[in-house]
Amino acid sequence: MSPRRSTRLRWTQRGLTRKSVVFGLAVLALALACRPSNAGFPTRPDPATTRDPYLILVAELESAGRDNLYDAVHQLRPGWFTRRTRDRTGEQNIIVYLDDRQIGPVTALRRFSPRDVASARYLSPTEAQVRYGQINTGRPAIQLELARQP
Numbered sequence: 001m002s003p004r005r006s007t008r009l010r011w012t013q014r015g016l017t018r019k020s021v022v023f024g025l026a027v028l029a030l031a032l033a034c035r036p037s038n039a040g041f042p043t044r045p046d047p048a049t050t051r052d053p054y055l056i057l058v059a060e061l062e063s064a065g066r067d068n069l070y071d072a073v074h075q076l077r078p079g080w081f082t083r084r085t086r087d088r089t090g091e092q093n094i095i096v097y098l099d100d101r102q103i104g105p106v107t108a109l110r111r112f113s114p115r116d117v118a119s120a121r122y123l124s125p126t127e128a129q130v131r132y133g134q135i136n137t138g139r140p141a142i143q144l145e146l147a148r149q150p
Helices: 003-013 018-034 058-063 069-076 107-112 125-136
Strands: 055-057 095-098 101-105 117-123 141-146
Touching: 018 058, 055 069, 055 101, 055 107, 058 069, 058 117, 069 107, 069 117, 095 125, 101 107, 107 141, 125 141
Parallel strands: 095 141
Antiparallel strands: 055 117, 095 101, 117 141
């Protein structure tokens, strides 16, 4: 038996005929031709238009138009204040760090103007624990970086 004949036998044993294979390939080609040009290929988001849900930069803080940092952060990322961890929830749960030094609970943000800060970053309990160790006691944190004066 020739190799060509054995292949044909295997196709027919599976219920495939030459017509059904050609039809299947035509349907596949048509489906590929009709898809959008970038389908299946993710495009990189434009950093100028996307915002990081865990980071607020000075331009965004200033655009909030608030007098203190607490109000600006609360307006821009309200989810930072409502996350729940273990037995704590909301504001009493969050520790604020200024240039890697603990300055108190989230209400400490009221002491700062949005113009004084270069960035505010939310750290999950795990991230904060890794960065600040046992002093953090497994709570989320807001890390502030002061704006450098020229």
